[in-house]
Amino acid sequence: MADIRFDGKVAIVTGAGGGLGRQHALELARRGAKVVVNDLGGSVDGSGGSSAAADAVVEEIKAAGGEAISNGSSVTDDAGVALMIKQAMDQWGRIDILVANAGILRDKSFAKMEIADFELVLNVHLMGTVKPAKAVWDIMREQNYGRIVVTTSSSGLYGNFGQSNYGAAKLGIIGFMNTLRLEGAKNNIHVNAIAPVAATRMTENLMPPAVLERLKPEYVTPGVVYLCSEEAPTGAILTAGAGAFALSRIYETEGVYLGEGGLSVEEVRDNWSKISDPEGQAAYAAGGEQSQKFFRKLSGG
Known part of the structure; x- marks a missing residue:
């Protein structure tokens, strides 16, 4: 069978300045996609911001012969999301793929968690998926083509101590995906979810180095890129880590x-x-x- 390619396709990857998002952006570009590398450049808890990380990934893509532009918008900011879409459309005139990857952590047991921390994580993960998806939706409908990959987690699917905010957001994303796949079907918009296990800034303090070495982000990316392809299913929850892949179903x-x-x-x-x-x-x-x-x-x- 022929290799999966994305020549002529335009992709937006949020949270692509490092970790999983960076790998997704690099692989999409390597296979011919033009990529908007979005990253606020904040810390793991969502504070701060810098365009340096996104710019560095763009330079990597360009050095390898690809096309990319950077965007430093927060996925929770309406004006910032609109700017990201405008940049893509002004530069290339279409948007075929959205990989909603951006996220933060504010882990605490529910007894100790402040409501503000719950709301912030819910806003970044859930609304930070909804807002970019809404911004590209009509574009994809008019094109009669689109591929959206949202990022869920085992914490949402199955629970994890100290992550009630993160888990609520991540399972909310599945509810969002389940309806989008129905509404997008007539316009060839496929919507899928990835539930990754990978060594990133968000997990580096949770596992020993020897385990993290087996959980490189690039071992998840092939699954994500497949879900971005023309051959992708719709409505799948693909779990991935350490080169292993499985489907989660309700x-x-x-x-x-x-x-x-x-x-x-x-x-x-x-x-x-x-x-x-x-x-x-x-x-x-x-x-x-x-x-x-x-x-x-x-x-x-």
Whole structure:
């Protein structure tokens, strides 16, 4: 089969000044994409800012013969996001790919966490995905083509102590993706998620060096770049780390119909084993499929 290429395509990668985003931007450019390298240049907790990191990645791309421009906007800033889109359109006249990668951490147990830290992380990860996606949406619809990759996390999918803010944001992104993939289908806009495990500034203090060495960001990037391609699926949650790849899915059990007359709390308790029985469970493609199941059960099916 032919190599995956992005000649003539334009990509925006947020948070691309280092770590995962940098690798995504470099690989897209290496395969022919013109890349907007976005990075606020702040610290891991979101404070500060500098264009140096994004500029350095642009220079790497240009030195390798590619095309790129830098953008230092915050993904939470409406005017900054609009500027990023304007730069891409003024320079190349189209936007085909958005990789929403930017993020910060403010880890604490929920008991010790300030609401301000919860709101900030939610804003950067969730709204910092929503705002760029909204800004490119009509462009992609008019083109009848688009590929959006959002970044989730095992902390959102499964939970992680001390990351209630981060986990809430990351699972919120999945809810966002699940609807975008439906709304974008008729215009050939595919929306997928990556759940990476990688050695970056955000994880360097969480694992020993020997483990981090096996978790290089470039071991995740091939999965992300595939999700940016014309061949990409839509609605997938691709998990990746250390060269391993898997799919995460949300399943719902078949459950049990308990009737309406005399329905009680005790009936739910007494039928919990049937409610939680995994036999016949399914991963739904849309929320309406759950309603269809309930109506089927109501009809005796």
